[in-house]
Amino acid sequence: MAGLIIKAVSGVYDVLINGQTIVCKPLGVFRHQEKKPKVGDLVEIENQTIVEILPRISDLQRPFISNVTKVFIITSLVEPDLNLNLLDRLISLVEWENLKIVLVFTKKDKTDVSLYQSVLTYYQNLGYPVYLMPGAEEPLLDEIKDQICVVAGQSGVGKSHLINSLHPLFTQKTGEISKALGRGKHTTRHIELLSVAGGWIADTPGFGILDLKMDVASLSHTFREFFACKCRFPRCYHLAEPGCAVKEKVKNKEILKSRYQNYLGFVKEIQYQKKY
Ligand SMILES: Nc1nc2c(ncn2[C@@H]2O[C@H](COP(=O)(O)OP(=O)(O)OP(=O)(O)O)[C@@H](O)[C@H]2O)c(=O)[nH]1
Ligand SMILES: [Mg+2]
Numbered sequence: 409m410a411g412l413i414i415k416a417v418s419g420v421y422d423v424l425i426n427g428q429t430i431v432c433k434p435l436g437v438f439r440h441q442e443k444k445p446k447v448g449d450l451v452e453i454e455n456q457t458i459v460e461i462l463p464r465i466s467d468l469q470r471p472f473i474s475n476v477t478k479v480f481i482i483t484s485l486v487e488p489d490l491n492l493n494l495l496d497r498l499i500s501l502v503e504w505e506n507l508k509i510v511l512v513f514t515k516k517d518k519t520d521v522s523l524y525q526s527v528l529t530y531y532q533n534l535g536y537p538v539y540l541m542p543g544a545e546e547p548l549l550d551e552i553k554d555q556i557c558v559v560a561g562q563s564g565v566g567k568s569h570l571i572n573s574l575h576p577l578f579t580q581k582t583g584e585i586s587k588a589l590g591r592g593k594h595t596t597r598h599i600e601l602l603s604v605a606g607g608w609i610a611d612t613p614g615f616g617i618l619d620l621k622m623d624v625a626s627l628s629h630t631f632r633e634f635f636a637c638k639c640r641f642p643r644c645y646h647l648a649e650p651g652c653a654v655k656e657k658v659k660n661k662e663i664l665k666s667r668y669q670n671y672l673g674f675v676k677e678i679q680y681q682k683k684y
């Protein structure tokens with residue numbers, strides 16, 4: 409019978425099986441096969457030993473967790489300031505992994521939301537569920553049902569705070585924003601699946617900039633609204649090609665200018681990585 413790894417600390421795993429948590433170690437042979445069990449894995453156990461890792465439906469490296477089905481991308485409106493570059497980067501990375509996306513904008517109580525409404529509506533119109541916190545705890549619980557979720561986002565945006573608001577017994581450590589830097593201090597360090605609302609959610613530490621490990625064609629597909637455009641050339645990268653419908657829509661303000669600018673920045677980044 410298969411169990412679920414819900415926590416990993418220094419090579420020791422908590423495996424949930426039949427509603428019971430069993431502390432297990434992996435078979436020594438895994439080390440030589442370069443297989444490493446991770447949180448989110450379904451595993452077969454025998455006498456407190458993990459003897460088999462079942463095939464993964466998804467396999468994230470950062471955060472190091474498998475079988476994730478949905479990512480809550482967390483962005484704060486203020487403190488730290490709304491960072492659409494990081495938001496677009498995360499959306500592309502998660503689209504690339506083929507996982508479901510939920511967008512959560514936090515700290516609405518610290519600012520005037522109407523300042524951001526047009527941007528929020530734009531992302532919502534792309535088909536991403538958009539929630540504002542505090543205040544969206546109930547719909548977020550519905551989003552977790554039957555899913556393995558992770559939160560992703562910059563340090564200090566309120567990932568741990570959000571998770572704590574989902575269940576009275578959740579006590580993820582939250583951190584003060586560094587006044588000098590306007591960002592958090594990486595309060596969250598280990599990974600653990602928390603059971604709530606008929607699904608699972610894991611807190612993760614925040615990060616700075618993540619590499620885009622895809623080619624430009626794939627990148628262009630991760631921008632949904634670009635993918636839907638009918639450019640003159642079917643393999644248009646929306647750069648200098650004639651008859652580019654994306655550039656036309658940017659000009660007509662049908663595509664958010666920051667989306668296109670961030671796309672151009674990511675293209676440069678990918679081309680630079682290739683060169684060196
Ligand atoms: N006013 C307000 N404060 C918030 C909100 N969300 C988070 N905070 C505060 O912002 C600070 C940072 O929140 P955390 O939850 O620790 O941030 P984090 O994203 O987990 O940061 P790392 O673990 O470093 O990646 C804490 O002081 C929280 O109390 C919010 O919606 N409104
Ligand atoms: Mg945290």
Ligand SMILES: [Zn+2]
Pocket residue numbers: 639644645646647649651652653654655
């Ligand atoms: Zn184009």
